Structures are given as C-alpha cells and as structure tokens.
Amino acid sequence: MAEGETEKEYATRKAIERLRERFQELTTTLKENLESPSDASLRFCQEFCQILVEHAGRWKTEEEPLPLLEVYTVAILSYAKATSCLSSECENVPLVLENLALSCMELLLSLPESVPGALWEEFQSSVKSAHSLLQEHGNTQLHMLSAMAQEPGVWTNTTLCSILSNEIPEIDRVHEFLQMEGPTLLNMRIKHLIKQNRAEQAAVLAKMCSEYPEYEGKGNFKQTYLVCLCMTKTQEQLMQEIAQVDCKDGLEMICNLESDGDEKGALCLCSAFLERQLLQGDVYCAWELTLFWSKLLMRSESSADAFLGQCRKLVLLSRSVCHILFLIKVIQSEVGEVGLPVCIEMCIQALQMASSDNMDSRTTICKTISCLLPTDFEVKRACQLTEFLFQPTVDSYYAVESLYNEPDEKLEGENLPVPNSLRCELLLALKTQWPFDPEFWDWRTLKRNCLALMGEEGSIVSSIDTLNDTDEGLEDDAAEKGPEFKDLEDFI
Known part of the structure; x- marks a missing residue:
C-alpha cells in the first residue's frame, strides 16, 4: 500500500491492475488462437465483455x-490494442467497441463532479492512443470520445459553455463545435441536461443543433x-x-418520442400541437392528434376522472364542432359509460357552437346524441x-313520424343514464333550435307544421297520407260488412 493511500484506494488500484492483466492475457490468447479468425474474434468479444462486466460490477x-x-x-x-488481431467478418467486433464508447460517454456526462487531474490525463492519453490505433485500420468509432478527451473536462468547452449560458458565440465557432462533437454526443448532452432539470439549457443547445444545416434530419433535435x-x-x-411546423411532421416527432420510450415528452408535444389546432379551429390532422393524445394521456393518468378533466380543458379551447366530436369519440373509447355525462356536456356546447349554415x-351532433342516449x-x-x-x-319527416307514432316511454329517475338536470339542459339546447314549441301538441298538429316546412314535398306527402288514410278506411268498412257473395255457389 502506497503512503497516504487508503485501503479503499488500494483495493481499487489493485482491481484496475488485475483488470489490465486479464485483458492482456486475453489478447495474448487471441494471438495464439488456432481457430478461424471469425470464431477467435467472437470468443474474444464474449470473454472481453464478461471480464468487463465482472470488474465494473464492483462499483x-x-x-x-x-x-x-x-x-x-x-x-x-x-480493446484498441487487440483490434489488429480481430476479424472484420465478426459483427460483434464493432458492436462491442461502439457500446463501450457510448457507455463511457454516458458515465462521463453523468459525473457529478470534475474528474481529478491525474485520472483525466490518463483518460485523455488512453483515448488518444486508442483512437490512433483504430484509425490505422480505418476505424473512427472513438471519434466522439476523442473529441471529448481534447477538452480539460466534460463540460468545459468554451463554445459549449457560452451556448449553455445563452451567450451565443459567432456562428462559425458554433458550427465548428457542433461538427466536432457529432449528433450522437450532442443528443446525449441534451438528454442529460433534461434529466438534470436543466431544460432551458437543453432547449438552447437543441435549437443550435436543429438549425445546423449538417444535422438536418439527424438526431431529432427539432422535436x-x-x-x-x-x-x-x-x-x-x-x-x-x-x-411553422406542419402537423404531419409533428405527428412523426410524437411517434419518434413514443418509440424511444419518452411518453412524457410525446404527450407534452402532442398536447401542444392539438391545442394549436383547437385554437385555430383547424381540423387538419386533428383526429390523429386527438387519438394519440388520448392514448398517451390514459397511460399517464391513473383515473378516468383525471382523463375527463383534461378533456374538459381541451373542449373549452375548441373552435370547431369536429374537434368536440373527436373528443367525444375518444372519451367513449377510453372510459365508456363513465364519461357519458361529459360527452353530453360537450354535445350541448357543440349545439351552441354549430352555425346555422x-x-x-x-x-x-343530433345523431351523436341519439347514439349516446339510445334508451x-x-x-x-x-x-x-x-x-x-x-x-x-x-326521409327525415318519416323518421320523425315513426318515433312519434310509437308509444311514450318514460325513464324512471334511478334509470336515467345522465343526471336529470343535465338531461333537461340538453333538451333545452335542442329546443332552442326549433322555430316552434310542440311540447303540448298532438301528432296531427306537429305533422301539419312539419309538412308546411317542406313546401311542395310536404303537399305530396300530405296527399299520399290522405290516400293511405282513405284506403285504410275502406278496408275497415269492408271488414265490418263481411264478405259479399253473388250467389249461393260463391257462398258455398
């Protein structure tokens, strides 16, 4: 144990020395292996990962x-030292190195404090050597780590610090930095900032990346x-x-976020685009947005009441009947009968909103209400x-006639699908659309007023009904008189 070294530090140092020895032994075995290059490389990759996991698992x-x-x-x-002996035909060879580099970068970005000078210098030296060895074989997989290792620290690049401080430097310096880092590392930085609740800084960096021409279509920086x-x-x-963002592009962003497992971000973005369409009264992509929004919200909300509360907020923003109908549809799909009163409330709002033209x-809206309250x-x-x-x-006249000729059916209070007060409000909203109040009319009076609204078609319908009534009367008279016979033979 070195002077001033704690037992913990000594144990760590010995573990790292042993790790280095095991990797050296593994490389020696690879060089002496008599198997095919591909099989030997596969075996090396498997044992390399096993050793790495075993040692890394200590901390x-x-x-x-x-x-x-x-x-x-x-x-x-x-790994870089062993690359010259590894076969390019083994698909695990580049995969191991890629995962190794990404894991190292994630660790560096998550470090809560600056790396001690000696350790950082060792890291810089090792990455530089490894990158040079790999470049000799045309491999640039350590490009991002190499870029990071050129700085005094993980977050110390002067251009990066200026960007995160919202003191945007000259555009050439920004582009040079973005090109050096690469989209993968930049995306990792942004995600780390978001994870650390530094969303404003993440937004500034993401905006820089999204506006860089070289990264157009890369890294999903815009979303x-x-x-x-x-x-x-x-x-x-x-x-x-x-x-200025097209809704179809917005939908693609939402799908990307969901695929990446960021359902919170997907819901956040979906809500924003949906609210925009609601406020503008624009139905373009509105159904797709409403459907995505409902699915994402149901995954994040623990209760139907919370879901319905969010639906109520959205309907207040609606400028179009279509948007309200879309919301009714997803409520029925997601929470069923529980959401029926809210759906009726929305129908009332839609009736009040619908223009006469x-x-x-x-x-x-009327058909929707009939479907919601079929009994x-x-x-x-x-x-x-x-x-x-x-x-x-x-057609609509005969539909009315059919319903009014059926016997009345009154629902008992306890069997009402929605509160009676809401039902009365709905009936009032419907009746305000009428040019007359038929509450105390019988069918004949209502029929006469309906036919008057139909003009010439009403006259035709009235004539047909009169003929039908006459035919029915003759049939009734004939039935009362009984059959007529011309002679006894007919009777028999």
Whole structure:
C-alpha cells in the first residue's frame, strides 16, 4: 500500500491492475488462437465483455463513478490494442467497441463532479492512443470520445459553455463545435441536461443543433427542442414556436418520442400541437392528434376522472364542432359509460357552437346524441325532430313520424343514464333550435307544421297520407260488412 493511500484506494488500484492483466492475457490468447479468425474474434468479444462486466460490477455509478471511469479507460485502450488481431467478418467486433464508447460517454456526462487531474490525463492519453490505433485500420468509432478527451473536462468547452449560458458565440465557432462533437454526443448532452432539470439549457443547445444545416434530419433535435419548450415556455411562446411546423411532421416527432420510450415528452408535444389546432379551429390532422393524445394521456393518468378533466380543458379551447366530436369519440373509447355525462356536456356546447349554415355538423351532433342516449325516447324524438328542422326532407319527416307514432316511454329517475338536470339542459339546447314549441301538441298538429316546412314535398306527402288514410278506411268498412257473395255457389 502506497503512503497516504487508503485501503479503499488500494483495493481499487489493485482491481484496475488485475483488470489490465486479464485483458492482456486475453489478447495474448487471441494471438495464439488456432481457430478461424471469425470464431477467435467472437470468443474474444464474449470473454472481453464478461471480464468487463465482472470488474465494473464492483462499483455503482451513482456512488463511485471514478473507479468505473478507470475501468472504461483500461478497457478502451486494451480493446484498441487487440483490434489488429480481430476479424472484420465478426459483427460483434464493432458492436462491442461502439457500446463501450457510448457507455463511457454516458458515465462521463453523468459525473457529478470534475474528474481529478491525474485520472483525466490518463483518460485523455488512453483515448488518444486508442483512437490512433483504430484509425490505422480505418476505424473512427472513438471519434466522439476523442473529441471529448481534447477538452480539460466534460463540460468545459468554451463554445459549449457560452451556448449553455445563452451567450451565443459567432456562428462559425458554433458550427465548428457542433461538427466536432457529432449528433450522437450532442443528443446525449441534451438528454442529460433534461434529466438534470436543466431544460432551458437543453432547449438552447437543441435549437443550435436543429438549425445546423449538417444535422438536418439527424438526431431529432427539432422535436427535442420543442419538448424542452413545452417544459419551459408559456403557451403563447410555445404556439409561436410551433406555428411553422406542419402537423404531419409533428405527428412523426410524437411517434419518434413514443418509440424511444419518452411518453412524457410525446404527450407534452402532442398536447401542444392539438391545442394549436383547437385554437385555430383547424381540423387538419386533428383526429390523429386527438387519438394519440388520448392514448398517451390514459397511460399517464391513473383515473378516468383525471382523463375527463383534461378533456374538459381541451373542449373549452375548441373552435370547431369536429374537434368536440373527436373528443367525444375518444372519451367513449377510453372510459365508456363513465364519461357519458361529459360527452353530453360537450354535445350541448357543440349545439351552441354549430352555425346555422353548417347543416351537416348540426345533424351529426343530433345523431351523436341519439347514439349516446339510445334508451331515452324523449331525447331521441327531440334529436330526430331537430334533424328534420335542420333539413326538412321526406326521409327525415318519416323518421320523425315513426318515433312519434310509437308509444311514450318514460325513464324512471334511478334509470336515467345522465343526471336529470343535465338531461333537461340538453333538451333545452335542442329546443332552442326549433322555430316552434310542440311540447303540448298532438301528432296531427306537429305533422301539419312539419309538412308546411317542406313546401311542395310536404303537399305530396300530405296527399299520399290522405290516400293511405282513405284506403285504410275502406278496408275497415269492408271488414265490418263481411264478405259479399253473388250467389249461393260463391257462398258455398
């Protein structure tokens, strides 16, 4: 044990020395292996990873990251020294090195404190040597680590510090830094900043990357930037930023985030795009956004009430009946009967919103209400009459007639699918669309008023009904008189 060295430091030093020896022994075995180059390389990769996992498992990243950095430093240089003996036909060879480099970078980015000078110098020297050895064989997989190792520390690059301080340097310096780091390392930096609750700094760096021409289509920087804005900016600022982004591009970003396991970011971005469409009354991609939003929200919310609460907030932003109908559809799909009262509330709002010149949307609302309350006969009659009054056609007239000729069915209070107060509010919203109040009319009075609205078609329907009534009367008279016989033979 060296002077001033603690037992823990001594144990770490001996473990690193043993690791270096084992890697050296493994490389020697590789050189002497009589197997085919591909098989020998595969065996080397497997044993290399086994040794690495065995030694790295002695320390936890959160508690003792510095010994782990020593492990990675030794492993990277040892692997680079063995590369000349490894077969390019073995697919594990580049894969091991790639994962080794990425793991090392993740460790470096997560270090809570600066790396001690001696350890950092050893890391710099080892990475530089390893990178040179690999470049001799045309391998540039340590490019990112090499770029990081050229600095005095992980986060000490002057251009990076200026960007994170929102003191943007000259654009040429920014581009030089971005090119040197590469999209993978930059993306890792941004994710680390977000993880550390430094979303504003992450947003600045992500924006720089998204605006760099060389990285267009790489690294998903634009979507990361927008996600950061969702966390840090007001709704007005966010709407300004996404104003120029096409919804289809937005949907692609949302899908990417979900695929990467970032459902929180996906929901955040989806909510932003959906709110934009709601506020603008734009139905472009609105159904897809609503569907994605509902699925993502249901995964994050623990209760139906919370889900319905968010739906209520969105419907207040709606400028289009279509948006409300989309929300009703996802509520029915996700929470079923529990969401019925909220759906009826939305239908009332949609009725109040629907313009008189958009008959299709008003008719759709009525049909939706009928589907939501199929057992409420009074509501179904009111909906069908409203549909007729919107579009007084022959078909809609006969639909009204059919319902009004059926016997009345009254629901008991305990069997009402929605609270009676809400039901009354719905009926009132429907009746405000009518040019008359038929509450105390019988069918004949209502029929006369309906036919009057149909013009010439109403006259035709009235004539047909009169003929039908006459035929029915004759049939009834004939039935009362009994059969007529011309003679006895007919009778027999």
